[in-house]
Amino acid sequence: MSERLVVIGGDAAGMSAASQARRLKKPGELEIVAFERGHFTSFSACGIPYWVGGDVEERDDLIARSPEAHRERAIDVRMRTEVVEIDARERRVRSRDLASGAEEWTAYDKLVIATGARPLRPDLPGIDAPGVHGVQTLDDGQALLDTLTKTKGRRAVVIGAGYIGVEMAEALLHRGYEVTVVNRAQEPMSTLDPDMGRLVHEAMTGMGITMVNDAEVTKILTGEDGRARAVATDDREFPADVVVLGIGVRPETALARDAGLPVGEHGGLLTDLGMRVRGPVADGAIWAGGDCVEVLDLVSGRHRHIALGTHANKHGQVIGSNVGGGYATFPGVVGTAVSKVCDLEIARTGLREKDARAAGLQYVAVTIESTSRAGYYPGAALMTVKMLAERRTGRLLGTQIVGREGAGKRVDVAAVALTARMTVEQMTALDLGYAPPFSPVWDPVLVAARKAVTAVRAGGA
Template identity: 80%
Template sequence: MATERLVVVGGDAAGMAAASQARRLRKPDELAITAFERGHFTSYSACGIPYWVGGDVDGPDALIARTAEEHRARDIDLRMRTEVTELDLDRGRVRTRELDNGGRESWTGFDKLVLATGARPRRPGLPGIDAPGVHGVQTLDDGQALLDTLDASSGRRAVVVGAGYIGVEMAEALIRRGYEVTVLEQSAQPMSTLDPDMGALVHEAMCGMGIETVCGTTVTGVLTDTAGRARAVTTEDGEYPADVVVLGLGVRPETTLAAAAGLPLGESGGLLTDLAMRVRGQDHIWAGGDCVEVLDLVSGRTRHIALGTHANKHGQVIGANVGGGYATFPGVVGTAVSKVCDLEIARTGLLEREALAAGLRFVTATVEATNRAGYYPGARPMHVKMLAERRTGRLLGVQIVGREGAGKRVDIAAVALTAGMTVERMTALDLGYAPPFSPVWDPVLVAARKAAGAVRAAGA
């Protein structure tokens, strides 16, 4: 029997998880695996970059789960600094270019193909946006470039453009390095992954931490000095001096190759797959990680969510199927957690605007409670917002903003969403209690009680 050929495009979480799982199931003489990665690093935690920049963890080695040498020792032909430039699906081959070898090009054939091309940072086409001193933060190479700029800079002024997850995490990292930080956000409040009323709590807290947070402003460009380096960020409302600029505008799926090959893309530009992570309409092509759209189990729609947790699961599913086993990825509920200094921020399920877009009618309930029993030392405020479907009372979404112990409480809601629970049913959940950990009624259950009452009051 001839040896099958598997080609993996992308050497981070999804791609190498797929390659590794396939190797566990198939021997080298049964399945030859070749993986291509354009960067200097493989199997790393991009989520850890802000904490590397902030000095909380060493890097980049500490952020690498498995080196290229370790993958090769497992009979995976991993070729670093090699970029895939074309997919030839008719002939079953990919064109590659070696980035450190004079740009030498070659073709590699495949019987099975895995696309794990990740996402790219949003970088608006503004004057000066590509000047030295302006940094996106998506790869370990990006993190190292930012650290090099910080080490070389004699100034201590930083501007972060965008107040999403990356923006607020990078703001904290720069504060920890002694910078004066200004965050510029186009929306009315930071964290557009929250409803505006919850984002306002984040805004207030960030300002209290000494992070100047300017919302409702549009960046128009980056000014440079005589050497061509960034010196300020301009907006419609003013100018903000900067010795370093960090872009935290989110990411979009990197599907340039897929689009050129005619593969199906969703509304966000992410690849569309079936439950086995096989690209729709293709028998021998799989895709996973930040380049795909996934099914939202609450709204029933596909959406793009760039998270390492999903990417690793996608890779495991793909590897099982490529290797002759069977696995599926049923979908997500949209759970995410972050922090800025000591403020924890979490959400799962739908926001109000997302529920409206899905055609759902709902009620909301917001409560302020404490993370511990009120009399226990260290008790801090926590705000919980809950969305529930009218008439049925089905939980639709939860947002949490608070201090220690707030963020991971969102997991309670994530499980309830996945199980399709109503808010009434949630009130009976048997959660752990002791004064150092929560009040007698956990804040999530308090919100569920209030939401259940709102459902009853709303009627049909």
């Protein structure tokens, strides 16, 4: 007898789960129905800044698989249809067609919640004025591009200086705008420690971006036409022909909360290692993945909310395998992320200093400067590496890298070391690739590890 899998959300986690389940179960064994309230499935939200900035030419280049392609694989994708209620007791969901308003109930044997995250949109005067844009979906990206095409002025204000904020600052700079970034934190990129964020600040200023830190936006000022004309803080106004929100996201879990499903301290759904939602209400029939869940931090042992497509796709693979009768787990993350603003590469993995303190860990922190290649080889670029290690054991706790070409992906070495729970002394023996065009004799990550070893020994380990 055929079972029915219902998927809520048609992007990375949801459609990866549906596709993997379909690989394992034929249509006669498993019916798959997926609901998506937007216009697109399986798209790269991470690529939107590069599309807006012109590095990616076409919107469709960001779409991995269209609704039609999913339907050809016997996945019943229902677009522009929003699930508005989960009835876990009766194992059914209520959906609404956004065009007609018609509603219907759909029963499920197994349910996947992949509702993603919602951009933070503070309740400020003028926040909904024309000319103010978020950048979460392809529709958002198209709306922003339309505004950039129509707007005669060339002044842009980005609110927020996290990953989205700095990437959108670059995109607008490429479009020929005068860019101001208004940031409530001490330095941009609060995913870094402030001393490393300061390097990002200095580099962005050098690119011609105006950085305003320690500033709280109080309102969006509008003109006589109702459009945004400036961003105001307590003591200043910043003229703007377009405003872009890059404040961050929160798990989209209102639907799950209303159904009585458990959420964590960061607002994300709580799952087991197989991505099955915990608790008696789920009754073993509900899975969740992507930006709407919390994940285990393998370094601190705490749960975190990290909105990244890499995790979402892995969650989907795990869910699809388990729903389809196989077996897979998602053990957790170490918090690896890379980004860039123009030619500056920014990377981190593991814990920041404040994370280590919050986890009750005693640590040493070291910072080194090195180059991406042998110093005598043409194109060698400076980079700064900061490394944290546990004081007594020497276990690696985190690494941050800021530099030019060749800096960002070096963080992967540290990510592997964190996952393997290596000490910084063990890292110094890693047999990394060397040739003058690629690295100094001592790779910058290993230089930092050597300095961390010295600091650990001096600390009484």
